[in-house]
Amino acid sequence: MVQKLNDFLEENINYLKDNGLYNEIDSIEGANGPEIAIKGKTYINLSSNNYLGLATDEDLKTAAKNAIDSHGVGAGAVRSINGTLDLHDELEQTLAEFKGTEAAIAYQSGFNCNMAAISAVMNKNDAILSDELNHASIIDGCRLSKAKIIRVNHSDMDDLRQKAKEAVESGQYNKVMYITDGVFSMDGDVAKLPEIVEICEPLGIMIYVDDAHGSGVMGKGAGTVKHFGLQDKVDFQIGTLSKAIGVVGGYVAGSQQLIDWLKAQSRPFLFSTSLAPGDTKAITEAVKKLMASTELHDQLWDNANYLKDGLKNLGFNIGESETPITPVIIGDEKKTQEFSKRLMDEGVYVKSIVFPTVPRGTGRVRNMPTAAHTKEMLDQALEVYERVGKELNVIE
Ligand SMILES: *Cc1c(COP(=O)(O)O)cnc(C)c1O
DSSP states (O other): OOHHHHHHHHHHHHHHHHTTOOOOOOOOSSOOSSEEEETTEEEEEOOOOOTTSGGGOHHHHHHHHHHHHHHOSOOOSOIIIIIOOHHHHHHHHHHHHHHTSSEEEEESOHHHHHHHHHHHHOOTTOEEEEETTOOHHHHHHHHHHTOEEEEEOTTOHHHHHHHHHHHHHTOOOSOEEEEEESBOTTTOOBOOHHHHHHHHHHHTOEEEEEOTTTTTTSGGGTOHHHHTTOTTTOSEEEEESSSTTOSSOEEEEEOHHHHHHHHHHOHHHHHSOOOOHHHHHHHHHHHHHHHHOOHHHHHHHHHHHHHHHHHHHHTOOOTTOSSSOEEEEEESHHHHHHHHHHHHHTTEEOOEEOTTSSOTTOEEEEEOOOTTOOHHHHHHHHHHHHHHHHHTTSOO
């Protein structure tokens, strides 16, 4: 190895390790379901984004296998050359129907959507107002566009109103866009979309909502935008196919013209091979399932409310979440890590999240209940929470 590289890696990895920032990655033996096995031991899994349990759904597995039989394992090319399969067209029509838009475009990941869509529309003559807690892929997508980035305090509508007005009235920018997560992943709070529309619409500001954690969860499954009935007011609806949908990939839903432009211009669409046939068919099956029935969605909320009530009754601080995302806020970083480790010793897999992912002094373990958990699993988890919480003096 080149000495400079060696020095760089050693110094920086040691820094992370010395500061408790180095994440040892566990390998899961078998499927990522409501229970998981790691090094031969079984855990109740409260750390996945597999909200509806679809990652191991039998109908999706069958759909994927059948598509592999009929279409093979790879798409063979980028979409614009000859990697667009009939399965991709079917998926995009289904996604547009799901989101209540004219059209949709699928990408290889949610991360890719933000790389693709923001920079296809925004450039150095434009400005983007961006909530300070937006996901990393939004931040990177904004940077890639070279537009002026204006940070807005988290869900602070007065701050948005003022900065939006300033940006438009300055006359400095050609286009202005506001970008927000639909559901914020660390606290589980929901973007104030009705107020956002009220502020942005009269000023001619485009609205871009990344609903990665809202789809399948909010709006009877259709997402946060549908929850507020604002499909006609939001220009870009971004989603992932890897969380509630259970597979992999992402999409942008919007007007036919917007989707035509993204197909003509967005770089991850033009220069990266499309979703594999098995994944594509499994995703379509998942979205159709969500449109046909709210059963999994209802089960998710049942379980989430059960877990939240249980944790609250035990005396834990579970923040102000409006969604199934359930933080248990411990505060001190070291104590948070110890708490998570003790939960794991006792068979509950919940990851700690500390600074710099969340502000200093707000360390938490983040619970992600799913539709696939049984009441017995949740009871067992609550029993462990009670024991470990008392042991570490987090609760009385
Ligand atoms: C998880 C997430 C993504 C990334 O989605 P992937 O499909 O996993 O790449 C993008 N945006 C937000 C807001 C997310 O929470």
